[in-house]
Amino acid sequence: MVSNSNNGMSKYVTLRSSDGFEFVVLREAACRSGAIRRMLDPKSAFREAAASVCTFEEINGIILDKVAEYFYYNHKNRNQEDVPDMDIPPELCLELLMAADFLDSLFTVCSSLHC
Amino acid sequence: MxxxxxxxxxxxxxxxxxxxxxxxxxxxxxxxxxxxxxxxxxxxxxxxxxxxxxxxxxxxxxxxxxxxxxxxxxxxxxxxxxxxxxxxxxxxxxxxxxxxxxxxxxxxxxxxxxxxxxxxxxxxxxxxRRKNESKAQETKRKKEEEKAIAKIKASKKFRRQRKQYGSEADNTDEDEAARAIFESSMAPLPDQLDNCELCGKRFTVTGYTRKGPDGGLLCPKCTKDLDKEEGSALKKKKTNQGRARRKIQSNLLDGIYPGAKDLMTLCIETLAKNVDQADDFGDLPPSLIDRLAAILSKKRLLNPSTFNLFLRPDFENVTVYDGAKLSSDDYIRIFQIVPKVKSVRLRNAVQFKNVVMDHLLATTVELESLSLHGANLIDDERWERFLREKASHLKVLKVSYTDGHFGDETLGVLAETCPKLKRLKVCHNQKVTDAGLLHIAKLPNLGQLSLDIYNNTSSGPYVEILSKVGRGLRTLSLAAAHYVDDTVLSAIHQNCQNLSKLRITDNEVFTDQAFANLFTDWNNPCLTYVDLHKCRHIVANEPCENPEGVGFASLGFEALMKHSGRTLKHLNVNSCRHISAGAFEAVFASGKNYPELEDMNLSFCQFVNDLVVGCIFRSCPKLKTLKVFGNFGVRDVRVPKGKILIGVPNALGMQIEGIDDHDEATGHVI
Known part of the structure; x- marks a missing residue:
């Protein structure tokens, strides 16, 4: 999908959903999630790091689409103070909440192990 | 005319x-x-x-x-x-x-x-008002008018206003502006009559009467027309700005950093907004359900119908952060729908009264943890029955704001019937006295103890408690023990060896030396949570003098930071006014590092100034919030990105410096 350059670090990463949808996202934006950052950390020996592809078995395409949208929303507004809230459709709310919990909690677990 | x-x-x-x-x-x-x-x-x-x-x-x-x-x-x-x-x-x-x-x-x-x-x-x-005056009166009036206008022009307020609005207004003639102010000050007062500037009609002036284009007053009808013509665009813009600023400040107080919210917060807020559409929370993990319960309560959305979302037969915890809208029947429903419930935590549960207690006593529910806040309608007889019949499994009991109930006898029964009790909190209690406190010493497994008793208590019972159960305590919180003395501190020093959280507040007897002795050579691991707010000397006529060294001051502060600085996460020394500037500078000097400190409250410590705040930001890398209410030495400090400074005594609030240092240290990202 994205050719690996610069000793295996491409500028983009691929997020793959449980139902096979793929989202190519700026690495910097995607790494705002601790879980994804840990998965893609070149120092870790995860397969994801080598391929720059993260597969999420528990997140479907619709939700992952929203997550990718959030990555860019967050990335775009990273240095702003007064940011309008991103619109979240109420029907996706619960599933998105689970996804957010997963993507962040993994990070907390990892970092606490790391300490 | x-x-x-x-x-x-x-x-x-x-x-x-x-x-x-x-x-x-x-x-x-x-x-x-x-x-x-x-x-x-x-x-x-x-x-x-x-x-x-x-x-x-x-x-x-x-x-x-x-x-x-x-x-x-x-x-x-x-x-x-x-x-x-x-x-x-x-x-x-x-x-x-x-x-x-x-x-x-x-x-x-x-x-x-x-x-x-x-x-x-x-x-x-x-x-x-000029209609009936003689020549002499007219000249006199004109003279006075000129004087008044000159005075207005010279006033500070006028100059400031000119500075603020000068650039945008086109007709920036100083004389005109000053005259406008003068005329508005001379305009008829409310309840007087005036003629409308536009239609000439006579009307009663009220506080809401607005000015016309030429500075005269307008009758209600013309006001309405003019309002319609102008539209409310200007007004709206201003209020929106104000609202946005208030929102940011409110978020800061809640610890939410300005900028994009994390995805979880966004989702929870959306969910809270649409909670009426939700039938079920699905498989949300308990931690998220707890967050939802909190945010719903904060938005006053927890009512009998939304409460059902938190009741599921397989739950073991039920938490209500604000049960003001729930009735006794709703509380009874907890035990009907969730028979396996182990932990019940209810705040503002006024309607949790005798009926509900009777129902609980009639069920097979075996509670391990009961936390009741504001249940002041349960009488002592019910409390005693509960403790005798249901307390054998109880590990946690928190009772606060019970007004005239839950007194010494109840604590006596508790000591008899709850040998397993690990955690006890009796707060805002008006009935317990020294005699009741002595019963707490008979609870050998106590790990966490919180007391906040309104009656005046003496040192003896606290020393007794500490000598009997102090060794096992991990949390000790003695709030509002106004007159207990240094013997309590030395009892803590001698007996407590496992404390990680210590709160001793609102006392005016403890001395600085006793605090220093407590934290020096203390056979206790480093603390992570310390709250010593309002431990200070109070004399109204000589507020700065403290010859006896009363209160938590310089010596104690340095000793505390030396003992626990490595692991301390939360520190509250609000109102400890006698911690000197020297002590702050020594504690937060350039070589010192407090790697875990996240949250600090230094409000009303008069010696905290720009320099001290700067030093704190330097030596506490993980610091998230620093409160400095009432410290007028903090004027113009630059706050590093990612940290929150609350309570700066100016209208602008904190000024952020630098860009997002996005690295491993910043925890909450998504």
């Missing part, structure tokens, strides 16, 4: 008939010049006065006119001695009436009535 001087004096004369018909005629009679101090000859009662209109104007010489008079009332006499003239009041009233009449006639469409009045008076737009 006609308000000529001649018409005024004319009416003035016409209206002098104040007291009695006979005497009233006197000043009007052209045969009796008002200047003569001689009393008027008595007129026969049948003399008919000529009609008022058409009498040549008399000189408005009030001082002399007062000399010629018939019998008059004591009130008139008194008023006259105070230089208040009933005549003048009447004249003004008549003038107003005339003006209103003219206005009405003008409104009716005829300008032809003008010859009723003095023809040579120009219908110039003279403000109301």
């Amino acid at each position: 006609k308000r000529s001087r001649s018409s005024r004096s004319l009416l003035a004369n016409g209206s002098t008939t104040t007291t009695t018909p006979a005497s009233a005629a006197a000043p009007l009679n052209p045969l009796n010049p008002p200047a003569t101090p001689v009393a008027p000859p008595p007129l026969p009662p049948d003399v008919i006065l000529p009609p008022v209109v058409g009498v040549p104007p008399a000189q408005p010489n009030r001082a002399v006119a007062r000399q010629i008079r018939g019998p008059q009332s004591a009130l008139t006499d008194f008023l006259a001695s105070k230089n208040i003239n009933a005549n003048q009041i009447r004249v003004d009233a008549n003038n107003r009436r005339a003006a209103a009449l003219v206005a009405q006639q003008a409104a009716a469409g005829g300008n032809d009535n003008e010859d009723n009045e003095d023809p040579d008076s120009e219908p110039e737009p003279v403000p109301v």
Whole structure:
């Protein structure tokens, strides 16, 4: 999908959903999630790091689409103070909440192990 | 509008008939010049006065006119001695009436009535209050006006306003602006009458009356029209700005950093907004459900129908952060729907009363943890029954705001029936006394103890508790123990070896030296949570003096940071006013590092200033929030990105410096 350059670090990463949808996202934006950052950390020996592809078995395409949208929303507004809230459709709310919990909690677990 | 001087004096004369018909005629009679101090000859009662209109104007010489008079009332006499003239009041009233009449006639469409009045008076737009004055009065008034305007121009407020709005307004003539302010200050007060600037109609001025384009006041109808014309764009813009600023400040107080919210917060907020559409929370993990419960309560959305979302047969925890809208039946429902519940945590649970307790006692529910806040309608008899029948499994009991219930006897029963109790909190309690506290010493497994007793308590029971159960304590919180003394601190020093959280607040007896002794060579691992707020010396007439070294001050602070600085996460020394600048600078000196410190409250510590705050940001890399309410030495400090400084004493709030240092250290990202 994205050719690996610069000793295996491409500028983009691929997020793959449980139902096979793929989202190519700026690495910097995607790494705002601790879980994804840990998965893609070149120092870790995860397969994801080598391929720059993260597969999420528990997140479907619709939700992952929203997550990718959030990555860019967050990335775009990273240095702003007064940011309008991103619109979240109420029907996706619960599933998105689970996804957010997963993507962040993994990070907390990892970092606490790391300490 | 006609308000000529001649018409005024004319009416003035016409209206002098104040007291009695006979005497009233006197000043009007052209045969009796008002200047003569001689009393008027008595007129026969049948003399008919000529009609008022058409009498040549008399000189408005009030001082002399007062000399010629018939019998008059004591009130008139008194008023006259105070230089208040009933005549003048009447004249003004008549003038107003005339003006209103003219206005009405003008409104009716005829300008032809003008010859009723003095023809040579120009219908110039003279403000109301100028209508009846002499030349001398006019010059005097003008002089005073100029003086007032000059004063306004020189005032600081005016200059500031000019500075603020100067750039945007086109008609920035200083004189004009000053005059506008002057006129607005001289405008009729509420409840007085004025004529509308646009339609000329007479109306009552109220506090809401608005100004027209030329500075006059407008009647309600014209105001409405003008408002419609302008639209509320300008007003709205301003309030929106204010709202946004308030929102940011409110978020800061909640610890939410300005900028994009994390995805979880966004989702929870959306969910809270649409909670009425939710049937079920699905498989959300308990931690998220807890967050949802908190945010729903914060938004006052927790009511009997949304409460159902938190009741599921397989739950073991039920948490209500604000149960003010729930009824007794709702609380009974907890035990009906969630029979396996192990932990019940209810705040503001006023309706958790005897009925609910009776129901709980009749079920097979075996609670391990009960936390009740504000349940002040459960009587002591029910508490005793609960403790005797249901407490054998109880590990956690938190009872706060019970007013006149849950006293010494109840604590005695608790000591008998709850040997397994690990955690006890009795807060905001009005009934427990020293005798009750002694029972707590009989709970050998206690790991966490929180006490906040309203009755005055002495040191003895606390020392007894600490010597019996102090060794096992991990949390110790003694709030509002105002008069316990240093023996308690030394008991902590001797007995506690496992503390990680320590709270001792609102005391004015502990000495600084005793605090220093507590934290020096203490056989206890480093603390992670310390709250010593309001441990300070209070003497109203000499607030800065503290010769006895009372309160948590420099020595204690340095000793604490030396002992626990490595692991301390939360520190609250709010109002410990005698911690010196030197102590702060020494503790947060350039070589010192407090790697875990996240949250600090240094409000009302008078020696905290820009330098100290800067040093704190340098030596506490993980610091998230720092509170500095009431520290006027903090003026202009630059806050590094990612940290929150709350309570800076200026309207702007904190100023952020630098860009997002996005690395491993910043925890909450998504």
